[in-house]
Amino acid sequence: MSQRPETKAIRLQTEKTSQKEHSTPLFLTSSFTYESAEDMADAFADDTLEVNIYSRFSNPTVDEFINKIAALEGAEDGVATGTGMAAIFGTFMTFLSKGDHIISASAVFGSTHTILTKYLPKWGIESSYFDMNKPESIEGLVKPNTKMLYVETPSNPGLDIIDIEVVSKICKQHNILFVVDNCFATPAVQQPIQYGADLVLHSATKFIDGQGRVLGGVVVGKKELIKQLYLFIRNTGPSMSPFNAWVLTKSLETLYVRMDRHADTALKLATSLQLHPQINSVKYPFLETHPQYAIAKKQMSNGGGIVTFELKGGVESGRHFLNALQMLSMTNNLGDSRSIASHPASTTHSKLTEEERNAVGITPGLIRISVGLEHPEDILNDILQALDKS
Numbered sequence: 026m027s028q029r030p031e032t033k034a035i036r037l038q039t040e041k042t043s044q045k046e047h048s049t050p051l052f053l054t055s056s057f058t059y060e061s062a063e064d065m066a067d068a069f070a071d072d073t074l075e076v077n078i079y080s081r082f083s084n085p086t087v088d089e090f091i092n093k094i095a096a097l098e099g100a101e102d103g104v105a106t107g108t109g110m111a112a113i114f115g116t117f118m119t120f121l122s123k124g125d126h127i128i129s130a131s132a133v134f135g136s137t138h139t140i141l142t143k144y145l146p147k148w149g150i151e152s153s154y155f156d157m158n159k160p161e162s163i164e165g166l167v168k169p170n171t172k173m174l175y176v177e178t179p180s181n182p183g184l185d186i187i188d189i190e191v192v193s194k195i196c197k198q199h200n201i202l203f204v205v206d207n208c209f210a211t212p213a214v215q216q217p218i219q220y221g222a223d224l225v226l227h228s229a230t231k232f233i234d235g236q237g238r239v240l241g242g243v244v245v246g247k248k249e250l251i252k253q254l255y256l257f258i259r260n261t262g263p264s265m266s267p268f269n270a271w272v273l274t275k276s277l278e279t280l281y282v283r284m285d286r287h288a289d290t291a292l293k294l295a296t297s298l299q300l301h302p303q304i305n306s307v308k309y310p311f312l313e314t315h316p317q318y319a320i321a322k323k324q325m326s327n328g329g330g331i332v333t334f335e336l337k338g339g340v341e342s343g344r345h346f347l348n349a350l351q352m353l354s355m356t357n358n359l360g361d362s363r364s365i366a367s368h369p370a371s372t373t374h375s376k377l378t379e380e381e382r383n384a385v386g387i388t389p390g391l392i393r394i395s396v397g398l399e400h401p402e403d404i405l406n407d408i409l410q411a412l413d414k415s
């Protein structure tokens with residue numbers, strides 16, 4: 026009987042011990058033992074990776090997390106890493122070589138942008154950027170040495186959305202590996218492989234953990250691609266810790282109900298704030314006023330848990346707003362059960378020039394809310410009282 030993703034997120038279990046425990050066991054061990062010298066020799070010779078040798082290579086708790094994410098994303102296989110950045114860097118290092126070219130959306134996570142601009146050139150890998158709002162410009166950036174195309178949709182913090190299916194067609198035509206950072210949506214909301222992405226990756230630190238406890242990353246895709254990435258991670262070392270994998274595989278059991286609630290509250294909040302006199306505009310993928318609303322409706326099952334709005338008063342009112350909040354947390358993380366407010370212009374993106382900020386949609390008064398799981402009215406009321414004071 027084939028199970029739906031909501032069930033697999035809970036029931037897909039890799040290993041049980043002789044204790045017949047009901048919940049997922051935690052295999053907190055660095056290495057594994059053998060019955061004989063011959064078994065040990067076989068384990069090392071085994072290229073199918075079925076036998077656990079050492080937890081940098083594989084671990085049953087980590088495997089459970091990987092198997093679940095792969096199932097939810099509709100992928101053949103996956104690799105887990107210590108952080109989201111390790112997943113992104115490992116993907117670049119595995120599939121790009123000296124002399125290659127990567128095309129990336131300009132609106133990507135800050136550290137991803139730093140890898141592209143500061144580190145990849147050291148190894149002779151060049152990059153070009155396109156505006157998420159102008160996918161038609163991608164074609165003109167393709168060169169004979171273009172090997173990879175990289176996007177985040179929805180993007181952070183601009184919430185720009187790109188049609189995954191349209192981009193995947195361009196990539197197939199030019200034999201380019203198409204990589205999607207699916208962190209903001211999670212597989213509960215969007216499955217990029219269904220629309221033609223080759224590799225899908227996550228910072229599991231965000232909605233996948235969902236409670237702000239551990240860091241983690243994961244990449245999923247076709248077996249032959251994952252095998253190459255696996256060997257890079259196994260040999261260079263940014264593997265996921267079994268403890269973090271245990272936290273994350275338990276988190277997946279509640280992913281679908283959490284994402285439904287995050288999105289319900291986020292839509293309520295976005296709708297309520299739209300007409301507020303101190304707010305210029307509200308952005309949320311499932312608001313009809315979102316520039317890519319039709320694309321969001323096509324490829325996402327709900328609008329996700331992030332809402333942004335633009336305060337009329339600019340940078341100063343952004344700071345006043347944060348200082349006036351009584352419940353929402355001031356922190357740079359997102360995807361937590363606790364609602365979080367951040368002001369990108371004065372924090373995460375303060376090192377960019379105003380011009381660079383504007384290019385990725387970060388206006389001086391932009392506030393990003395990671396909508397948590399508290400009562401929707403309590404979240405709204407805290408934001409309203411802070412708006413009154415700012």
Ligand SMILES: *Cc1c(COP(=O)(O)O)cnc(C)c1O
Binds near residue numbers: 108240
């Ligand atoms: C946080 C984040 C990352 C980086 O993940 P870490 O787990 O912090 O290393 C990458 N992409 C997006 C979209 C993120 O929000």
